[in-house]
Amino acid sequence: MAQNFRYQQLEAWLLRGIEEQRWREGERLPSIRTLCREHAVSKATVQHALQRLEARGLVEARAKAGHFVSPRGVAARQPLSRARIEAPRPVTAGDLLLDIMGRGAAFDLLPDHHGGDLPAGIVALNRSIGRALRRQSGDDFQYYDTPAGDTGLREQLALHLSRRGARLEPDQLCITSGCQHALFLALMACCERGDVVAVESPGFYGVMQLIEQLDLQVVEIPTSSESGMDIDALTEVLQRWKVRACVVSPAFATPSGASMTDAAKQHLLELAQKHDLAVIEDDIYADTAFGPVPDPLKSFDSDNRVILCSSFSKNLSRDLRLGWISGARWHGRILHLKLVTQLASSRYLQQGVAEFIADGGFAAHLRRLRNDLQGRRDRLLALLHTWPGDVRVSVPQGGLAAWVELPDTVDTLAVYPQALEQGIVITPGPLFCVSGQFKNCLRISFAHPWDDARVAALGRLPDLLLK
């Protein structure tokens, strides 16, 4: 949702306040007069914004009393389901996950519906890559890049991370073929067959798949859709079982978009030190932050045990296939594994991206992306608000998806094939754990611009899910 008009800007500001519980369920919003004054807008503009929030069911107008946050407001309906703690176990991927991942792994409601305009940032990125290609000379093409990757790109990444408190030298970074590849190298470097790995539940299916392929075991840590991994639950698990590594996404974790507080991050690192854990930080969503970009776990890593993994797939382009890893005490082994399994990454591609960052194109792209994503999230939450019954939705402050909890009677796995018949791909909750929980949940992406086809597809879901 573009916020070009003043009423849209005000609407978004009010919505954020509701989501962030500045005004809680049942509380009164600032008066029209106050809003006019503080935002320097006309009365008509304020009324327009309030009407739109009313239409979305987020606000109630009470005669002569003002506007109040609706008791069914989104922010009051955070998902409640929590994972159970169960003993470590091996992972067996279901056919369903493979089926969905085989459909492009984009987890889009309409995977064949490529719409919208190519963003200016991607056009600039492609020009930069084109320039790097044209700069190839002599027999450059006969040489592999070094396993760690292009120095220029690693310098840009180090600079980018330093703004978030993570002081890394370019030598502490290695370029990968995306974040999944980085997670693979991380797990391969710090675990041996049979080791137990703690993961978020609900959490990223790609990690569970890696754990299966590497013959590791998984223990699921309950994770809140507001504050991420439950550190008390992790404490309990660490007391009961020997755990080798913990994979965690402190910033806008998929599927819920939850973020950990800095205090929780520090607590996690204390536990890691006490129990000698490798901490694998999936940082892939951090740059989509609607507000300030949170500091990574890596910025608190005084003990050299946080392996930072990320990529450009969520904040720039999934088709770049470029990620990075900072491997802490395991970095040497990770470099070796990169070399042995893949030799190198494409040099011209890295040079093109490095130039794009150095030229400021990446920062400009991120500004637009964050604004677009926040608008798309708002639209999703508004659309979900029209669903009947007890529907709970996470209110992520970054990332690309919301986590939706439906009544207990709903079985999203059973709905999957029915939705597919209508050309709609849903992402059922059980994909985000190995224990079959969350069958009444699903993740819905807001990565794509909302157009008629996408709104219509989402509009068909209540009939499918809640019939």
Next chain:
Amino acid sequence: MAQNFRYQQLEAWLLRGIEEQRWREGERLPSIRTLCREHAVSKATVQHALQRLEARGLVEARAKAGHFVSPRGVAARQPLSRARIEAPRPVTAGDLLLDIMGRGAAFDLLPDHHGGDLPAGIVALNRSIGRALRRQSGDDFQYYDTPAGDTGLREQLALHLSRRGARLEPDQLCITSGCQHALFLALMACCERGDVVAVESPGFYGVMQLIEQLDLQVVEIPTSSESGMDIDALTEVLQRWKVRACVVSPAFATPSGASMTDAAKQHLLELAQKHDLAVIEDDIYADTAFGPVPDPLKSFDSDNRVILCSSFSKNLSRDLRLGWISGARWHGRILHLKLVTQLASSRYLQQGVAEFIADGGFAAHLRRLRNDLQGRRDRLLALLHTWPGDVRVSVPQGGLAAWVELPDTVDTLAVYPQALEQGIVITPGPLFCVSGQFKNCLRISFAHPWDDARVAALGRLPDLLLK
């Protein structure tokens, strides 16, 4: 060596005849008159060519009798050393290999000396990739490619392979990040920890590295620099030990450039069937063939057990990082491993390469490349011929390197650091096995155009090696 002058063309033709033993050691070459007539050149041209071969020590002029192949001609000095058969063992990579691979893995004498002009084929390839980038539209960039890769590229590859007798559907191919990545997926798919893998000796160090990382064991099969893997030795090994897989490069195997006969390929597949082996075919050098491109093992694979692995790194550009795999009965598992460890490959890159092939750009590039490589090999052999003492050299009919066997007293590992002090990177023979053999051997690349710096670097080696 450019072959722009008639005497150069004739010289190269005669050299090939000697290498291919059309005229054996001590035999008489065609008379000057015959050469004039059959090649439609002047007597002066023929004399010029013969003088050059004489200067290189390949031909002897005998008064009133004509020109004879020198008893010290290159073709008569194929390397003789053979690997010993030893029991299966785990692999431990030496620091030296890591050091050399860390230097760009190009195994170039002068890794920092990027010379020559960008070939027309690479310019055309880069234009094609640029066009594919500019064709990106809408939110294409938000989608991952399917794990198997772009259909258009797989169709082109299937067509390319069908010309060599390997009838594959595009569905039987999966795109990878290079051949090393393909070999990794192949070994991961068909082996379990502790399994024994048979490899060529001398053979490709990258495979030994993978075997180490996957906790497999290796058994080395003696390999001739003329005819490749010794099938009798393989037979003996299979009788003595349980072997799970065999990695073999039937076409221009590194380091020697040897090729297996079709009969040997068929024999190998009979053994594979009898002993239930997975056969992993490293096909990466096939397209560099100076003569007809040999049929791959895969074209004889009636039993669906040959996993074909290859890439564009040796026949187009190392910086593309694009390879492919056809996984036979393991293909489903390979697709899954690609998905889990890397999700996808870059779509626009694959589309650019597919268009380059479809437009005929790749075929034109291969024609030029083969001609260039053959000239560079001739030049290398001529330069090596000036080395004193009993120096034996393979005469590859394709590939990018020759295998040089020096007197037993030479220790190439000891020379490595001394050469490095002079800015020269040599590739010592022991890198090509796990048993410490071949210390008096080294591989020398002819991938790069010969210029003064490169000739001078090679010229310094006899002093270093043979002092």
